Amino acid sequence: MKKADEILKQILKNLNIQDNVPTLSFFNSWEKIAGIDIANHSELQEVKNNILYVSVDHPGWIQIILLKKRDIIKMVNTLFPELNIHNLRVFYKKHQLTE
Numbered sequence: 293m294k295k296a297d298e299i300l301k302q303i304l305k306n307l308n309i310q311d312n313v314p315t316l317s318f319f320n321s322w323e324k325i326a327g328i329d330i331a332n333h334s335e336l337q338e339v340k341n342n343i344l345y346v347s348v349d350h351p352g353w354i355q356i357i358l359l360k361k362r363d364i365i366k367m368v369n370t371l372f373p374e375l376n377i378h379n380l381r382v383f384y385k386k387h388q389l390t391e
Contacts, residue, residue: 318372325367330357335385342378344368347385354382 318339323331333353337345344365348354357364361380368377 318368318375321371325371326357326360326364330360334382337385339375339377342376344375344377344380346380346382348382349385351384354384357382 319336322334322336326334330353333350334346334348334357337347339345346357348357357380365377365380368375
């Protein structure tokens with residue numbers, strides 16, 4: 293399964309939009325925002341109504357992210373103040389196996 297930033301890059305490439313788009317920068321910054329361990333087991337899904345939605349590949353990562361929720365929100369708002377994130381929601385998303 294492709295990560296959200298890979299899909300977004302492909303869409304932007306197909307539309308001939310450059311990589312300096314703030315949204316792409318945000319999705320590419322997930323590892324910096326959350327840390328390498330969390331980033332390896334999670335994926336940004338969307339930002340809607342000032343809420344950041346994140347999926348994880350195992351339910352155990354939900355608790356880890358929630359423990360760091362305040363720090364993650366603070367980092368997002370420091371790097372991307374225009375998003376004005378107020379909350380973070382985490383959910384388990386079972387990935388389909390690809391052949």
